[in-house]
Amino acid sequence: MKLGLIWFWVALCCVPLRAQIQFGEAPVAHKGHVVLVSDALEVMAGEPQVVELRFRVDDGFHINSHAPKDGLLIPTVLRLDSGGGVKVVGEQYQAGSAFRLGGASGEVLDVYQGEFRVSVRMVVPKGASTLTGALHYQACDNASCFPPRTLPVMVAVTGE
């Protein structure tokens, strides 16, 4: 009984410890506010395969999805190069999420926040190759926007 109480007490002590310590890296703001998370892929060689490229938008920022509702907004577009034995067949974009600008009566945008993924269908050769391309996007926070930017994409691909 006593021992049970002691373990309960220790577990209780650990709760605030777990809750208060942030494990992993603290959020870092990047110059363009978007980074490529995927840096290496392993794919079955010689036949069409779908892989996901992961990107991350800095906390507090958003970029337009691939299909923004307003025609004036700049969509996020991933352009990949076919070359070096890698053949890109097509891309499929994650759906955006709703983001209301400027309070209850503001315009509702379709955006990516945090991590988002683009599925890429491609054929890779056996062995090591590199997938290259660029992500074109335009970032904003709640009150201001940045000019459109292009993020270079370079991912090591191993065909097995």
Add this chain to the structure above:
Amino acid sequence: MARRLAIVLLLVVGVTLIILSGTHNLRQRQSVIKQAQQNEVALTPADASGSSGDTASDPLAPTMLGKVAPAFSLVDLNGKKVSLADYKGHPIVLNFWATYCGPCKLEMPWFQQLAGKYQAQGLVVLGIDEDDGMATKDVDAASKQIGVSYPILMPDDKVSKDYQLSDYLPETYYIGKDGKVVDQTIGAHSKNELEADIQKAIGTGGL
């Protein structure tokens, strides 16, 4: 005896964990607060009263406050030449915007309303489009969609450089009747804040 010792030991470990977590939490919070304060400097409206004057370390500092607004001569959406000098003696709002900028489009209808409200005081609102290489007809269509009828000017490299634009949009300059910049803001603001800045421009530099 050994059991009591174990109990005491566990209690000590527990208390130590609490102290450690508290200390870590405090440091973490201080770090976050510091970072938030830095972000705040970047995104809050820059005004004369809040300026530290340290423009070298803060690229978003209000660099133009109190200075004479740089002259420019641009063309509007109809191809008509418009110069800042055309509005000498008027309070002026100079709003840099772009069609891709949601917060800009939030503010612009308010500028339109306030231009009407303060027309009798001679207020002039000018928009300068900062889209890169967008055709005039597309900017015209966008401004109509946003619902503004005040002059929208097409930019040149000189005006952006002269006004020391940052990477952020919108950027707005409030110019008094004496031609000096009375306020400079970055990012969208509430309608009340825009109106207060306009009143400042109207009330400044008169004879």
